[in-house]
Amino acid sequence: MFKTPVRGIRTPARPLLRSVVGVVTVALAVGAALAGNWAWHGAPYPSVDPDSVARRVKDRSDRVYDGFALPGTYAATPGRIDTGSCYYRGLDSLAHIDEARTDVHSFGLDWSVPGVPEPTAREAQRRVRDRLAKQGWKLTHEGDRAGATFRELGFRFESPDGGDLVDVQWNDSTTTLFISVYAPCGQTPDGFDEYDWPEAHWYPKGRAAGV
Structure with a gap:
């Protein structure tokens, strides 16, 4: 077989x-x-820790103030970090036109140094500009302007690591240096309350709370 x-x-x-x-x-x-x-x-907006952002913004303010290297007669005023509005993205924005999200915020700290004459302000700005440029920051706005009755000095730089902004302005009508430090929109944790936020307060070096 x-x-x-x-x-x-x-x-x-x-x-x-x-x-x-x-x-x-x-x-x-x-x-x-x-x-x-x-x-x-x-x-999606990146998730952020408000306290960490606040410390970063205040540290940048300290660096700008140090960079000015102003004589002791010119003192900065304290400031407080405020939050800004951030909006819906994508097609979702069409359903929420001009409606800010309650869980996403930008962060900004404004402070000033009053009574600074133009030569001193110009030199202080030059020092900060040079320092930011050497650290890799990008110049995004040039604010020097002059007219028949006014004169303004200023600039804005963007950080190389995440979109933070430093804006410095001066004008001859107030003889005040105006500084704004900004952090971009981020999603904050549930329960974040900007009105009960101890980390929001900034005091220039050499000044303490209540002084």
Whole structure:
């Protein structure tokens, strides 16, 4: 009795093809859902810790004040970090036109040095400009202007690591240096209360709270 040699058993191709098609279909569905979510909500805002942002903004203010190297007769005023409005992104913004998000904020600290004459202000600004440029900050606005009845000096720099801004202005009508330090929009934790926020207060070096 002759026996037919047993040959290698082949796996049917159809079940394998169905498995591949199933995986691809799921991947496409997930990709479409992610793309749709991105289109509707836009790029997500980064999550931030308000206290960490406040410390960074105040540290930048300290560096600017130190960089001015002003004589002791010119003292900076204390300041407080305020939050700014941030808005919906993507198609979601069409359903919330001009409506700020309650869980996303920008951060800004404004302070000033009054009674600074132009030569002193010009030299102080030059020192800070040079320092920021050497640290890799990018000049985004040149604010020097002059007219028949006014004169203004100023600039704005953007940090190389995340969009923080330093804005310095001076005008001859007030002879005051005005400084703004800004951090961009970030999503804050639930329960964040900008009105009960001890870390928001900034005091120039050499001045303490209540002094």
